[in-house]
Amino acid sequence: MRGEPLLEVRDLVVAYGRGRALFGGGAGIVAVKGVSFDITVGEGFALVGESGSGKSTIGRAILGLAPVAGGSIRFDGQDIAAFGRRIPLSFRRNVQVVFQDPRSSLNPRRTIRDAIGQVVERHFATSAPATEARVGDLLAKVGLAAYFMHRYPGELSGGQRQRVAIARALATEPRLLICDEPVSALDVSTQSQILNLLADLQRDLGLAYLFISHDLAVVRQVADVVAVMRHGKLVEMGASEDLYRNPTHPYTRMLVSSVPKPDPRGREERRAMRVALRHAANASPAA
Numbered sequence: 001m002r003g004e005p006l007l008e009v010r011d012l013v014v015a016y017g018r019g020r021a022l023f024g025g026g027a028g029i030v031a032v033k034g035v036s037f038d039i040t041v042g043e044g045f046a047l048v049g050e051s052g053s054g055k056s057t058i059g060r061a062i063l064g065l066a067p068v069a070g071g072s073i074r075f076d077g078q079d080i081a082a083f084g085r086r087i088p089l090s091f092r093r094n095v096q097v098v099f100q101d102p103r104s105s106l107n108p109r110r111t112i113r114d115a116i117g118q119v120v121e122r123h124f125a126t127s128a129p130a131t132e133a134r135v136g137d138l139l140a141k142v143g144l145a146a147y148f149m150h151r152y153p154g155e156l157s158g159g160q161r162q163r164v165a166i167a168r169a170l171a172t173e174p175r176l177l178i179c180d181e182p183v184s185a186l187d188v189s190t191q192s193q194i195l196n197l198l199a200d201l202q203r204d205l206g207l208a209y210l211f212i213s214h215d216l217a218v219v220r221q222v223a224d225v226v227a228v229m230r231h232g233k234l235v236e237m238g239a240s241e242d243l244y245r246n247p248t249h250p251y252t253r254m255l256v257s258s259v260p261k262p263d264p265r266g267r268e269e270r271r272a273m274r275v276a277l278r279h280a281a282n283a284s285p286a287a
């Protein structure tokens with residue numbers, strides 16, 4: 001149910017290179033220094049902050065892919081760290097991830113059908129025709145026509161590839177989607193189409209997001225709560241509208257002041273533009 005706790009991160013510490021340091025190698029770095037936050041069912045939670053502040057490290061820790069040195073991460077009440085390196089498949093379904101550049105995660109020699117179908121088969125053991133039908137459904141969810149399943153990643157635009165990456169993430173029916181800079185590599189109009197899509201999916205599927213970005217303007221559309229990170233710590237966290245209106249930490253103030261101010265006279269125009277873009281996105285082929 002919406003509003004119920006889904007993810008609880010408590011006093012999380014992530015340290016890289018400690019092992020090497022023990023043997024007299026690199027000094028080791030503490031990338032996350034005691035971070036706590038909750039994400040509830042269906043909530044959009046944004047993590048913003050400068051490069052190197054530890055945002056992606058938190059995302060990786062939640063996926064069980066970062067060296068957690070302290071604190072706890074509970075998903076649906078279960079401690080992820082307790083699984084160690086062997087996170088059960090049944091549990092892994094719940095949290096999926098979309099990265100900035102799908103080119104690095106999509107094999108150029110496999111069709112979209114194979115890329116998404118492999119995930120469907122691994123998690124649901126479907127027959128070939130059922131897999132294909134499911135891939136078609138997933139493509140429809142992200143605004144792509146079924147014939148895209150026969151294409152290769154290299155034949156798609158950046159926005160279309162990101163839609164495929166989202167469809168593949170949705171294949172396991174996750175409850176939390178980690179989006180790590182999902183629109184940073186896209187041009188501005190494609191960015192807004194992908195953000196619209198993510199907002200629609202959030203509403204339709206009751207998905208929760210951990211949305212990672214260095215850009216406060218980008219997270220506005222999908223974030224109920226915004227947490228601002230600096231040097232491995234959260235410096236401010238609050239309901240997104242409050243934080244935009246009334247930032248307290250100087251660093252947040254600086255971030256907010258660099259977001260373009262909405263111009264009330266242009267609002268209707270922009271709304272019309274968004275509607276037009278959404279229609280364009282729904283009529284495939286999408287950008």
Ligand SMILES: Nc1ncnc2c1ncn2[C@@H]1O[C@H](COP(=O)(O)OP(=O)(O)OP(=O)(O)O)[C@@H](O)[C@H]1O
Nearest residue numbers: 016017029031050051052053054055056057058214
């Ligand atoms: N695998 C790794 N081994 C060692 N250090 C790492 C590793 N991954 C990240 N770091 C370091 O941890 C710190 C946090 O990195 P992280 O990638 O989490 O930052 P970020 O906020 O996502 O930055 P960006 O906006 O550039 O993506 C940085 O100092 C980085 O150099």
Ligand SMILES: [Mg+2]
Nearest residue numbers: 055056057180
């Ligand atoms: Mg990062």
